[in-house]
Amino acid sequence: MKIGVVGLGTVGYGVVEILTNEKQRLEKTINQEVTIKYGCGLEEVDLPEEIIYTKDYHDVINDPEVDVVVELIGGTTIAKDIILSAINNKKHVVTANKALLAHDGKEIFKAAKENDVHIFYEASVGGGIPVLVSQKESLIANNTKEIVGILNGTTNFILTLMENENLDFDEALTIADGLGYVEANPALDLDGIDAAHKICILAQNGFHQYIDFDKIKAVGIRNITKTDMDYAKKLGYRFKMIAQAKEVNDGIGIDVAPTLVNRNELVASVMDSYNVVEIDNDYVNNIIYYGRGAGRYVTASAVVSDIIKTSQQEKWSHDYPDCQHVYPITKSKYYIRASKPLDVDYETYYSEKADHIYITHEMELDEITTRLNDEDYVIFKVRG
Secondary structure (H helix, E strand, C coil), X not given: CXXXXXXXXXXXXXXXXXXXXXXXXXXXXXXXXXXXXXXXXXXXXXXXXXCEEECCHHHHHCCCCCCEEEECCCCCXXXXXXXXXXXXXXXXXXXXXXXXXXXXXXXXXXXXXXXXXXXXXXXXXCXXXXXXXXXXXXXXXXXXXXXXXXXXXXXXXXXXXXXXXXXXXXXXXXXXXXXXXXXXXXXXXXXXXXXXXXXXXXXHHHHCCECCHHHCEECCCCCCCHHHHHHHHHCCEEEEEEEEEEEECCXXXXXXXXXXXXXXXXXXXXXXXXXXXXXXXXXXXXXXXXEECCCHHHHHHHHHHHHHHCCCCCCCCCCCCECCCEEXXXXXXXXXXXXXXXXXXXXXXXXXXXXXXXXXXXXXXXXHHHHHCCCCEEEEEEEC
């Protein structure tokens, strides 16, 4: 097995390190030689001397000796060209590119099938957490009922800081950014886009339908305040950015939103940069996957596992129909804060100073907005 790694950033170099350090053991596992022939990146790094460095990814995808192309540059432009060119050159592909698979997975999976090559992407969701292989293999006897997760470590880290250190959003964001947690485009993290990419991939595999990513509603954490965090704590809740997908009527309900979660729930205890995915099935209920969602070796571990999996014969199937209807999940309990009493059906009421806080019964969001009309209020989902 000869490998070309395209993208020599944090994760790419981690892949080189693991494949180099574990070479003999991995070769023994699959009973064949495992060799990195190329390392491709815009800036040269200190590679082992036997690896050829190149700036041109065409050197990798056009070399007939290369069996596996590993795409780790991210984005949806050049990365797409690299992956499709590699597939059309009959090379297996391993990627961590959640954005590309959420937007263009259908086209990529179709090309892989037509060329009879593997495409594996475990590292695209949850870093090193083996959730996708479980969906595609271990849970094949099950029908998925619901998927719920904390899928973005950056926002979870920020929310943890806000709660534990009594910081406002901007203060916590500054710390997270200084520690290297925030994407170059902060909106991917803060506005829920990254988590939406991941729940899209999970939902496609769970419900066996291709989902139009542009129909997924994502709301980020920018509007969470210390005030609402304090009230949530007093009421026994904690803020988490929750990604959710489930079958709804004639389609799939799927969205990402900041949500109050009861502090007694396991999901609420997931702090810092950790991720969690909870999958409810018809035969095996509520399986939970937990671990760090990002990091050099965490993500590289999943990439290397996928590289080794390309030695197997059986390929993952993605013969899914298009999902005709994608809806936001609007039926929920809701947290509402206002400066005066409101006409709303509630199960919990709390007041402090000039604030009036409600936890509603489960109801449709439209019902709340219609009833409250022009009232001034803050609203967030409540789980459970």
